[in-house]
Amino acid sequence: MPDGATTRDLIVERMEVTLTRWPLKMKRRHGVGDVERSMPGVILKLTTRGGLVGWGEAAPWSVFSGTAEGNAAALDVYLRALVVGRSASDVQTILDAADHAVVGHAEAKAALEMALDDLRGKALGVPCAELHGGVVRRDIPLSVSVADPDFEADLDFVRARLAEGVRLYKVKTGFLTHREDLVRLERLAAVLPADAEIRIDYNQGLEAWDALRKLRDMEAFRPGFIEQPVARERRDAMAMLAAALDTPILADESCFSPAEAVEMVRRGFADAVSVKLMKCGGVRRAKEIAAIGGAAGIPAYGGTMFEAGVALAAGIHCVASTPNICLGAEFYTANHVIGVDILERPLDLSNGASHLPDAPGLGVAVDAAALRSVTVEARG
Ligand SMILES: [Mg+2]
Numbered sequence: 001m002p003d004g005a006t007t008r009d010l011i012v013e014r015m016e017v018t019l020t021r022w023p024l025k026m027k028r029r030h031g032v033g034d035v036e037r038s039m040p041g042v043i044l045k046l047t048t049r050g051g052l053v054g055w056g057e058a059a060p061w062s063v064f065s066g067t068a069e070g071n072a073a074a075l076d077v078y079l080r081a082l083v084v085g086r087s088a089s090d091v092q093t094i095l096d097a098a099d100h101a102v103v104g105h106a107e108a109k110a111a112l113e114m115a116l117d118d119l120r121g122k123a124l125g126v127p128c129a130e131l132h133g134g135v136v137r138r139d140i141p142l143s144v145s146v147a148d149p150d151f152e153a154d155l156d157f158v159r160a161r162l163a164e165g166v167r168l169y170k171v172k173t174g175f176l177t178h179r180e181d182l183v184r185l186e187r188l189a190a191v192l193p194a195d196a197e198i199r200i201d202y203n204q205g206l207e208a209w210d211a212l213r214k215l216r217d218m219e220a221f222r223p224g225f226i227e228q229p230v231a232r233e234r235r236d237a238m239a240m241l242a243a244a245l246d247t248p249i250l251a252d253e254s255c256f257s258p259a260e261a262v263e264m265v266r267r268g269f270a271d272a273v274s275v276k277l278m279k280c281g282g283v284r285r286a287k288e289i290a291a292i293g294g295a296a297g298i299p300a301y302g303g304t305m306f307e308a309g310v311a312l313a314a315g316i317h318c319v320a321s322t323p324n325i326c327l328g329a330e331f332y333t334a335n336h337v338i339g340v341d342i343l344e345r346p347l348d349l350s351n352g353a354s355h356l357p358d359a360p361g362l363g364v365a366v367d368a369a370a371l372r373s374v375t376v377e378a379r380g
Pocket of ligand 1: 201203227228252253274303
């Protein structure tokens with residue numbers, strides 16, 4: 001702990017929950033749904049009696065996991081009493097109590113965990129990755145998603161990222177016809193250098209009955225993996241596809257929690273898994289999923305939702321300290337998709353990677369004016 005700091009400094013005195021609306025720089029189309037001009041989100045700010053500030057972020061998507069309004073209410077109405085007046089050192093006890101206080105709302109719980117760990121890291125003078133077990137990698141290969149319905153705009157986006165060193169490109173498929181997807185893949189493959197890797201994400205966009213023959217066509221592009229080809233509950237079809245194809249099948253929507261990761265191993269419904277703080281409720285649960293997968297030889301990928309910067313920083317600390325999340329990560333939305341950067345200093349995405357911040361805690365600071373500019377409602 002730095003000179004002068006005491007555990008008393010970690011008593012949370014104030015909790016502010018801000019419902020935001022992020023403007024978006026580009027349209028996004030996914031098998032599961034479309035996003036156009038803007039996206040709601042939640043920013044959490046905890047202030048201790050000693051004046052330390054901890055930041056958290058919930059990034060739900062209504063068609064995927066939950067709503068921003070519901071997660072803001074979970075924090076404001078149901079979780080506030082567990083936090084205010086308590087020490088951030090009690091983070092595990094608080095998270096256990098949160099699971100009993102409100103079912104689901106993993107995004108709110110992830111935000112709460114982030115803010116408490118940010119406070120602990122700042123009090124101890126160490127990055128969150130140190131708290132999470134120690135740093136195993138400081139640079140995380142960046143994957144960007146090709147998901148704009150304007151494919152020409154997407155190719156410009158890809159060329160710009162190529163120039164920055166990005167080598168992992170995840171193409172969102174399943175929202176157009178199969179033939180149109182094959183044309184997009186051909187055109188993308190033509191602009192990528194030999195050391196770049198294509199990955200394909202259907203976001204549940206295929207029907208199970210004819211998925212296999214479509215995915216066999218996709219294997220011609222040698223994708224690193226094919227993500228969530230069918231609906232999340234079609235786990236038997238996922239298992240069939242994983243067994244039938246040479247290309248690894250990666251579970252995203254079919255694996256939200258450690259319990260579902262156990263099912264993934266038991267039923268063999270995926271060869272790899274996307275770990276997202278917003279699906280499972282934070283870094284601790286993400287590490288459980290990665291460990292369950294790792295014990296079965298299943299590697300993990302660092303997935304994200306529409307995250308504005310605080311959540312991405314938490315994801316970086318998670319991947320930086322988790323050996324089995326070894327397939328890269330998509331920590332690019334704050335820089336390239338969301339139209340307002342709420343971080344005082346944007347995340348460093350140089351050389352085709354996201355990089356672990358050096359400063360204590362999450363290592364990011366929120367710009368108050370930028371946050372005000374996207375605030376819909378602030379509580380507390
Ligand atoms: Mg996905």
